[in-house]
Amino acid sequence: MTAAAPATSVAASVGCLRAVASFSSSTYSHFLSTSRIPRFVKPHFISLPSFVASRPLVASASMSYDKELAAAKKAASLAACLCQKVQKELLQSDVQSKSDRSPVTVADYGSQAIVSFVLERELSAEPFSLVAEEDSGDLRKDSGKDTLQRITKLVNETIATDGSYSASPLSPEDVLRAIDSGKSEGGSFGRHWVLDPIDGTKGFLRGEQYAVALALLDDGKVVLGVLACPNLPLASIAGNVTSENAVGCLFFAKVGSGTFMQSLDGSSPVKVHVSDIGNSEDASFFESYEKAHSMHDLAGSIARKLGVKAPPVRIDSQAKYGALSRGDGAIYMRFPHKGYREKIWDHAAGCIVVTEAGGVVTDAAGQPLDFSQGRYLDLDTGIIVTNQKLMPSLLKAVRESLEEKSSLL
Ligand SMILES: Nc1ncnc2c1ncn2[C@@H]1O[C@H](COP(=O)(O)O)[C@@H](O)[C@H]1OP(=O)(O)O
Ligand SMILES: [Mg+2]
Ligand SMILES: [Mg+2]
Numbered sequence: 001m002t003a004a005a006p007a008t009s010v011a012a013s014v015g016c017l018r019a020v021a022s023f024s025s026s027t028y029s030h031f032l033s034t035s036r037i038p039r040f041v042k043p044h045f046i047s048l049p050s051f052v053a054s055r056p057l058v059a060s061a062s063m064s065y066d067k068e069l070a071a072a073k074k075a076a077s078l079a080a081c082l083c084q085k086v087q088k089e090l091l092q093s094d095v096q097s098k099s100d101r102s103p104v105t106v107a108d109y110g111s112q113a114i115v116s117f118v119l120e121r122e123l124s125a126e127p128f129s130l131v132a133e134e135d136s137g138d139l140r141k142d143s144g145k146d147t148l149q150r151i152t153k154l155v156n157e158t159i160a161t162d163g164s165y166s167a168s169p170l171s172p173e174d175v176l177r178a179i180d181s182g183k184s185e186g187g188s189f190g191r192h193w194v195l196d197p198i199d200g201t202k203g204f205l206r207g208e209q210y211a212v213a214l215a216l217l218d219d220g221k222v223v224l225g226v227l228a229c230p231n232l233p234l235a236s237i238a239g240n241v242t243s244e245n246a247v248g249c250l251f252f253a254k255v256g257s258g259t260f261m262q263s264l265d266g267s268s269p270v271k272v273h274v275s276d277i278g279n280s281e282d283a284s285f286f287e288s289y290e291k292a293h294s295m296h297d298l299a300g301s302i303a304r305k306l307g308v309k310a311p312p313v314r315i316d317s318q319a320k321y322g323a324l325s326r327g328d329g330a331i332y333m334r335f336p337h338k339g340y341r342e343k344i345w346d347h348a349a350g351c352i353v354v355t356e357a358g359g360v361v362t363d364a365a366g367q368p369l370d371f372s373q374g375r376y377l378d379l380d381t382g383i384i385v386t387n388q389k390l391m392p393s394l395l396k397a398v399r400e401s402l403e404e405k406s407s408l409l
């Protein structure tokens with residue numbers, strides 16, 4: 001079972017418009033007040049090489065990143081609107097065979113084009129470098145022409161819901177260039193945006209959880225992150241149960257400023273915090289819905305060592321980081337099968353959302369994740385996430401289970 005949102009819960013585009021419009025006026029001064037949430041262009045689409053995007057070393061902590069955060073929230077929210085629209089059509093369509101991956105392709109590319117477009121428009125004075133999952137290779141082929149037309153239409157319709165962009169509609173060539181802005185290699189110098197335009201493709205296809213995940217690296221460190229989770233209930237999903245039907249969460253975090261959540265249709269943000277459980281027997285844990293993405297048996301053996309009683313909560317995507325940041329569960333374990341290389345866009349936004357909410361994210365050896373090495377994360381075996389109290393016992397259980405596993409081989 002998953003905490004799936006019903007297809008009917010996909011927000012209407014009017015909600016998208018309201019949400020995106022509200023960001024420009026949002027300030028931190030009212031973050032903690034008036035919460036309605038229970039508890040808790042033609043722009044230059046050419047991506048600059050990393051040496052151009054690099055600047056002299058600037059102390060990250062002294063930067064405010066307010067403008068960048070506002071742009072990131074706007075970009076991720078608009079991209080989420082596009083994804084919601086595509087997912088709604090996908091779920092209503094008679095031809096929604098799960099083997100037909102074209103709708104998800106359209107949404108992936110469309111989301112990437114929108115984020116790229118919005119960031120370049122909102123931050124036009126800054127050098128722009130984007131490390132993103134998709135590229136336009138297939139769309140430039142003859143066989144991609146129809147798909148490109150569909151993406152261009154979707155992107156223009158979505159951008160039109162936001163009153164602030166009055167330029168003429170994007171051409172297919174503009175859309176291709178926007179997608180290809182994501183070819184940067186990232187690295188340890190300068191600023192690089194990091195984007196997964198749809199994280200959790202399988203969840204998206206099932207009508208369940210997925211996320212638009214956007215982060216900013218400055219000199220190799222994640223300094224802000226935004227996770228738009230259109231199908232995540234606003235209320236807790238602890239134990240896979242939720243008391244409320246309203247869905248659509250936007251998590252955002254900035255280095256040194258904490259993590260906040262608001263609804264995707266524009267409520268005031270509330271500060272969130274990870275669970276403060278100190279006894280692992282009371283903890284519950286998240287893992288991938290897909291067995292192919294993470295070894296469920298290994299996580300199960302670790303949970304048994306910890307005395308965890310609750311069954312795993314299995315959901316797709318970085319929505320797990322968001323749910324953990326507000327205390328819906330206390331542990332997230334991810335152990336990809338041998339040979340899989342983790343990409344930075346699959347963890348950068350989730351990582352800062354959890355750490356700014358008081359949590360800890362490490363590899364299976366207890367080392368912090370290093371986002372400064374290019375498009376991939378080089379790490380030991382897996383990724384574990386929990387609060388500070390539980391991390392020592394989680395690391396011990398992970399180490400013991402990995403030793404037992406290797407002794408059986
Ligand atoms: N074989 C695989 N093993 C691990 N992760 C994978 C694999 N294939 C795709 N992924 C990525 O895992 C993430 C989702 O994991 P999960 O939902 O299990 O936490 C997504 O980033 C997904 O990519 P994508 O962004 O293309 O959906
Ligand atoms: Mg992903
Ligand atoms: Mg993806």
Ligand SMILES: [Mg+2]
Binds near residue numbers: 133
């Ligand atoms: Mg993918």
